Structure formats: C-alpha cells, structure tokens
Amino acid sequence: MSRKVTRRELLRVSALVGAGALLAACQPKIVEVEKVVTKEVEKIVKETVEVEKEKIVEKEVTKVVEVEKVVKEIVIPAPKYEGVTIRFMSSYPITGTHPRAEFMQRVKELFEAKHPGVTVEMERVPDIDVRWKTETAARTLPVMLWDANMFCEMAEQGVFLELDDRLEDHPEVNLEKDYVIPGGAECMVYHQGKVVAMPYILSGPVMLCNMDLFDRNGIERPPDDWTWNDLLDICKELTQDTTGDGRIDQWGFNGGTTWDENFTQWIWTAGGEIISEDHKHTLVDSPEAKAAIQFYYDLRFKHNVWPRGEDTETMSVAGITNPFAAGKVGIQCSNWGAIGAFKAFPDLNYDLLHFPKFPGNDKRYHWIFMQNFAAPSWSEYPELDADLVIELGGPSSQRYAGRLKIQCPSYKKAIEEDFATPPPENARVILEIFAQYEVNHLPIFTGKTEWCVTVFGGELTKAFIGEVDLDTAIKEAVLAGDRVLASY
C-alpha cells in the first residue's frame, strides 16, 4: 500500500537536502598553485683583462692575462611573499586620467615591481569619512591617505604603525632635512618621537587672477606688496554687467565660507587668531579677526564684487561650475590644488598673486594643510604596509606629485624643481611664500571637525548667505564654538 508523503515530511527532507547542499558549497576550493622557485645562481664568466703594460728600456712587454671571474648573477629573487594582497584606500581617484590617479598607479607599479608576489589593491572610497571609522572599529583599516582633521586624534590613540625600522632601509628618506613639516603639523608625522606617517602634500591658500579678464579691462597684474585696499579697487573695476540686462554677470572676486581655510588667511593677515593656543576658546570675535571677517563680508554684501548664492546657482544651472575658469570672476581665492586642476583648462590664462597685505601691516602669514599616508598598527603585513607608505611619500613619488601639480609636495626638492615652476608664469610666488611668510599648519585638535562645521560652516555662513547680520553671526559662532570645545 503506497503511503502518501505528508507536507511536513516533504519540508523536512527539502530542508535537509538544502542544508547539505549549502555545506557542500561552502567547502574550501582546492586550488593547484604552480610554484615557481628561483634561486641565486653562481655563474662563471671568463673575462679577458689587459693587466699591465711594462715598459722596459729595451723591450715592451704587455701582459695579457686571462682571468676567470666568478660572477654572482641574480636571476629573480625568491619572493618572500606569495599571493599576498595589501590594501590602500583613498577618497581621491585611483584609476583614470586624473593626476591623483596617475600618481597612485605609478606607486602601485613601482611597489609591485619591488615586491614580487605582492599585489596592492587600491580602492577609491567616496564616503571615506564613514568607511575609515567603520574599518577602524573592525580593525581592518588599510594603508590610507589622511588629512589633518582626524589624523592626530587617531595617532594619539595608537592607531598607526611606526615606520622607523623600515626607514632604516630607506636612506634616501630624510624627513628632518629634506621635507617641509610646517609648524603645528608635527603630529601628522611623529607620535611620541616615532615616525607614524609619511608626508604627502601641502595645501595652502592662493590668489589667482584671470589675466584675460585683467587685460580686457586694462588692469595690470598687482605688485607683490599689494594690500586689501588694492584688492577691493581691482574687484570693483572688474565687477560689471557685461550683457546690459541690468544684472551683474562678471565679478571681481570669489571665495568660500564653509571651513576654517576660507577665513584663517584673512584673520591671520589682519593679526588675529581663530582659536586660543589651548584650543579652549574661539577667537573670531577679537578686534583683528572681526576686522578681517568684516572686510570679507563686505566684499559680498557692501561692495557686491563677490557672487551671492543665487548668482552661483544661476551659473551652475547654466553649466558654469567653475566661474573663474569660465571668465566670470577676476580674482579667485583658492588653494594650491587649483594649479593642477587648471591643466584641464588649457585656454585659461591665469597667474598667481601674493596674498594681499593688511593695510599698515607688513608681516605675512600663510596657513598650510597637510595630507599624509599611514598604515594601521594592527597590520597583517607590517613590513609591506610600511614599505608602501614609504613608497607613497618617498622622494621619487614626491617629485612625481610635484610634476603632476596635484598640490604642493612636502619634499623640498620637489617644491623647488617640480611644483613651483611655470605654468603659471609667476609660480615663484610659491617659493617666496615659504621664504617670506610665517607658515603654520591650520590648528589641529580633538573635535576640530565639529568645531569648524559649527563655527564656520554653521554660524558664520548664516551671515554670508544673508540670513543674519554679521555681528550676531560672530557672537553666535563664539558661543557655539566654545560649547563644542568644552564638550571635548
């Protein structure tokens, strides 16, 4: 008598079969690996050497001696690592024609040639701010490109691998003698006397002028010792309604407002500070800082030489994402990375300017922001990760970065001979900044990101978008900033 299979029995058998199939599929794959073993080979080479000429009064004797020479011919070194992959992560392009991508690919090729059997897996991570935190928590963080905002905080907590041992094998790297490590940025390279990172590039503010716009309006390139008043005069001349529709469509100046980088150069030049030395108090309400911020604010709201939000939006909708390159702005307050970025605009005729002086103050200041490379202290292959970091920041890579003009390199020779070279015509301004200005890194401290977002991106930006008056914005910026600083 045939027995009917119940639903329960069918499900039970299916589940068992499924579980069995799953287990079978999870078996490790057995892979045959072809092993190539190479070894050092000693090779005998016969070499004919002319040894000496003896000159004797009566006869000349030349001795020719056949010498057997033993030569060590290294064919290929037996790889120390086989099938090892190490990772690298950055928010910048890794592949393609972008200069940063070219830099990365070159480093990858060089490193892999020097370390046979090792592959460097480079990954571009757009949301790197979330990703590195997740990977840090999971202890899977790879070699990474860092900037100053979180690096020092993480270094304090022992996140990074010490490089001193591996640097002994790289005599070409002399950080103290050959690299620019700006004041205030020591923690970007050293922690408790040990090297924990290789410097990469330096960013700093730069004033760019659109020479075509200047020439069209009969304005000469300003002299190196120009002042804020000269800047204002030039901007007023350049701000025009070129189409006659009653709307300004060409401006003298363009800048940013959302980060400390946008304000610090003005405040320092005026003799002020943005934060106290102990990083406990926000100082944007000091008389000097207020004067600087007021001048900056007036460029937009009093003199109308700087496009406002709706003007930028209009240009953006019309496809103009870079008003300076499109000839809509005469002077752009940007950073050194613009020099490389403008290679994409071959028709753009621009030049570098010194940052204008504060009237009545001859002293010049300049902020720097550093990026570096570092490996995690829990690295599975610390030697390889350390070597990769050193390759990324080493002299050869620094010079290549200088030639690509990604930003300003940290290696002095690369700055002098590669980066600070035309174009633009007055690239010498870069070298003069290092020679003549007091150059310091932007303040680095725990909680800096939150503080910057609160003070500059939050409270001060409210004034620069016309939502509150400047005095209120500065007052609120100090209160909110101090609250953030107190919470750390």
Place this chain on the structure above:
Amino acid sequence: MSAKSGHFSTVKSAARPRGQWRWRNIEGYFFIAPWLVGFLAFTLGPFIASLLLSFADWNLVKPPVWMGLRHYRTMFTNDPKWIKALYNTAYFTVFHVPSLLVAAMLTALLLNRQLPGIGVFRTLFYLPSVMGGVAMAILWVWIFSYRFGLLNQALAVLGIQGPKWLGSTVWAKPAFVIMSLWGFGGTMVIYLAGLQGVPRELYEAAEIDGAGAWHKFLKVTMPMMSPAVFFTIVMTIIGSFQIFTAAFIMTDGGPADATLFYALHLYRHAFQWLHIGYASAMAWFLFLVILVLTLIQVRLSGRWVYYAGEAPR
C-alpha cells in the same frame, strides 16, 4: 457569522510521546533559525548595544567609558542644535502628515471609478512613490532652483515671484513638505483598496435616506476607511520623524540649520564626529517619542476607528 456559531469538527489530539513533541519544537526552531539568527545578530543585538552605548562615551577606537545619564542631560541642556533639530522635525511632521493623507485620500477618491484606462492613471500616480532616495532629491534641487526651477517658473506664469526655496531659512522646510507630497502614491494605493472594500449597500442605504455626496463621504466612507486611515497616520508619523536622505543630499541641514532634521543631526554625531554614545542616546530618545505618539494614537483610535465585526461601544 461569528466563529462561535460555525460548525467545526473537533479532533481530539491523540496523546503523543514526549520525545515527539520535543522533536516537533526543534523542527520548528530549525525552520525559523535563519530569521532568528538574523534578528538576534542584526536587530536585537544592536538594539541592546545601542541602549548600553547611550550611557557611555565611545569614539570607535578607545573602549567605551560609562557616563550615566550625561548624554540625555546634554541633549536637553547643552545642545541647541538638538532642540533645533527636534523643532525642524516636528514642524515637518505637523505639515507633512495631514497634507500627504489629504492628497492621498482625494486622489484615491478620484481614481476609485470604473473607467477605461483608469489603471494607467493609478500607475502614474503610484510611480513617484517608488522613486526614492538620491535621484529624487537631485531632481527636486533642480525644481526648486530660484531662477530656473520649474516651480518658480510656474509661479511666474501666475504673476508670483517665487522664493529662494532651498536657499531661504523661511521656505526651506515648506519646500521639503511640498517635495514629500511626491510620494503619496503608496498611501493612495492603501486608500484605494480601502475604498473598494466599502460595501455598496451602505451607500445605497444612505442615498435612500437622502444623503448627499458630502454626507456619504463623512458618514459612510470615512468610518469604513478609518482603520486604513489610522494605519497610514501611524506609519506616516513614524516615517516623517526619520527624514534624512533628502536633507542630506539637498541642503545638508542648511541654510543656517533650517533643514537640520533629527536624523541628520544624529548622523553627524555618530559618523562625522564619532560621538557614538551621544548619537545612541539621541536614537533612543527618538524611539521613545515615536513610541509615545503611537501609544497616544492607539489610545485615541478607540474613539474614531471603526472595525467591522466589532461589538458596538
């Protein structure tokens, strides 16, 4: 017909051996094991972890340090942006929920007809609600553009000078409310199903009693739809408190924190500033707020929600 009057054959369960009962229980757990493991690992586990972290200070690298109720105190006494974020979120909820429900109900009433091609219209109205996230946010940035956006151009045709929308602290939140109406299709479909479930006899009885269209809607449609309306109110309020993607993409909380919503503020603390403990406290506070609001609604629902088959109150 109630269950009590129905005829059911009852089978006396035979006494089974104890081992067989145990095997049946194990079988049951085996079948639900995948879901159970996922629930424990990815829902309950993180729930408990975040509750504990809300009483600690943790930045992902150093071990957590116990802080007690400090984060909860900070929220109320030392974080003006938290208060601003809560206000912004409440503002959005107050305007978003009724406008979405009204728009969905009106559209459902319009589409509740047997006309040729009505399915096409139902699909067209539903489609925007399945388009979510980043693409929609970018699209609306263009629509809200001050000089060239569709919305201001349409207003210009009517002789109205459109505001700066996303660039204005006054109009940024209303812009988000307007944008949120785009997704009423999901609620509309629920109402459509509810409307089609209203017995025709009730409408006929109301017509016989002389009820007009408005009275029929008020006295027949709405009571019969009340369970669906209650459900959508609860779900829409819960969803509106969690608004994040649009603000993150379109305005990043600006201008001047006008669109700094609660979830965005929480995200910043957790993932930008590494205040995991504080962000966990914020998350649990949000949970409590939503829980209290839901309980209030459930409590009040007894007065206006009618379930067919329930004994009269």
